[in-house]
Amino acid sequence: MSASHAVPMDAHWGGGASPFGATWQKTMMWIFIVTDGLLFSGLLCGYGYLRMLSPVPWPETTLVFSIPFIAFMTFVLITSSMWMGTAVTAARLGDRKKALNNLILTILGGLIFLGCQAYEWSHIIHEGARLTGALPGSELAQLGVPPQFPASFFLLTGFHGSHVFSGLVILIITAIRTGLGKTPAQGVEMAGLYWHFVDLVWVFIFTLFYLLPS
Amino acid sequence: MSDTASPNPYRIYRTTWVILLIITLAMLAAERFHMPRFALVLFLLSFMMVKAVMISGNFMHLRHEHRRMAYLVGIGILVTSLILFAFLTPEAAHVLAKTPR
Numbered sequence: 001m002s003a004s005h006a007v008p009m010d011a012h013w014g015g016g017a018s019p020f021g022a023t024w025q026k027t028m029m030w031i032f033i034v035t036d037g038l039l040f041s042g043l044l045c046g047y048g049y050l051r052m053l054s055p056v057p058w059p060e061t062t063l064v065f066s067i068p069f070i071a072f073m074t075f076v077l078i079t080s081s082m083w084m085g086t087a088v089t090a091a092r093l094g095d096r097k098k099a100l101n102n103l104i105l106t107i108l109g110g111l112i113f114l115g116c117q118a119y120e121w122s123h124i125i126h127e128g129a130r131l132t133g134a135l136p137g138s139e140l141a142q143l144g145v146p147p148q149f150p151a152s153f154f155l156l157t158g159f160h161g162s163h164v165f166s167g168l169v170i171l172i173i174t175a176i177r178t179g180l181g182k183t184p185a186q187g188v189e190m191a192g193l194y195w196h197f198v199d200l201v202w203v204f205i206f207t208l209f210y211l212l213p214s
Numbered sequence: 215m216s217d218t219a220s221p222n223p224y225r226i227y228r229t230t231w232v233i234l235l236i237i238t239l240a241m242l243a244a245e246r247f248h249m250p251r252f253a254l255v256l257f258l259l260s261f262m263m264v265k266a267v268m269i270s271g272n273f274m275h276l277r278h279e280h281r282r283m284a285y286l287v288g289i290g291i292l293v294t295s296l297i298l299f300a301f302l303t304p305e306a307a308h309v310l311a312k313t314p315r
């Protein structure tokens with residue numbers, strides 16, 4: 001073994017000036033968010049591609065979904081993001097009770113959103129939507145929905161929903177640990193960054209999938 | 215993070231929330247007005263970007279982070295998405311042109 005192997009890691013990488021002016025935890029969280037953002041960017045570009053190549057006109061989403069219901073889901077997610085931001089700031093200011101209360105409200109918002117999404121999924125599956133297209137003879141098939149439509153819907157909202165679910169797990173763990181006084185302010189901030197990212201992705205899905213005219 | 219030093223550090227979240235709701239309602243209302251398709255798409259995409267900037271800037275505190283961090287996040291995602299879209303669009307147009315209708 002050469003002498004260099006015996007030198008502790010800190011001597012090789014002492015940290016020094018942080019290029020992003022943030023702790024390594026926060027920097028890594030942002031890098032994770034960028035990579036996860038690229039995943040959704042790829043999914044949305046793929047959706048755009050499928051939509052452009054649709055052999056029949058893309059259906060009006062108002063005929064398939066209840067847009068006020070989707071707007072309510074958006075309202076819930078935006079509101080939960082506000083509570084999450086409040087929880088992060090409260091944790092930074094050392095107000096553990098306020099941080100915990102707002103974390104619980106955020107979890108509640110996330111649960112309502114997931115419940116709404118489960119309802120929406122069951123509704124559209126009942127109407128005949130499958131990952132590979134609409135079932136022959138179903139309500140959706142009668143609307144002339146191309147197979148790309150339900151495929152895009154399930155992939156986009158499914159990936160987003162799985163992120164909401166994992167965000168909820170992180171938030172529940174953070175809330176329990178905050179209640180026990182074990183989570184530092186930065187822990188709440190990391191959970192918050194992830195939750196806001198989930199909200200951010202929904203802004204794109206809501207506009208590009210539900211609102212964009214056919 | 216500088217907003218914790220302000221008299222009411224929670225105000226920014228409420229203000230952002232109200233603005234986001236107003237924008238969302240405006241986007242929903244725009245669907246009801248019979249705007250030309252191009253204008254409607256431009257309106258929706260513009261406000262989508264405004265919402266994204268507000269969430270990342272105010273909720274995720276990106277505007278308080280080092281400028282390099284904002285560049286890493288913004289340029290990283292935006293440029294890669296544009297490159298991906300720029301590669302996919304001609305391909306889609308090519309397939310569309312060859313597909314009998």
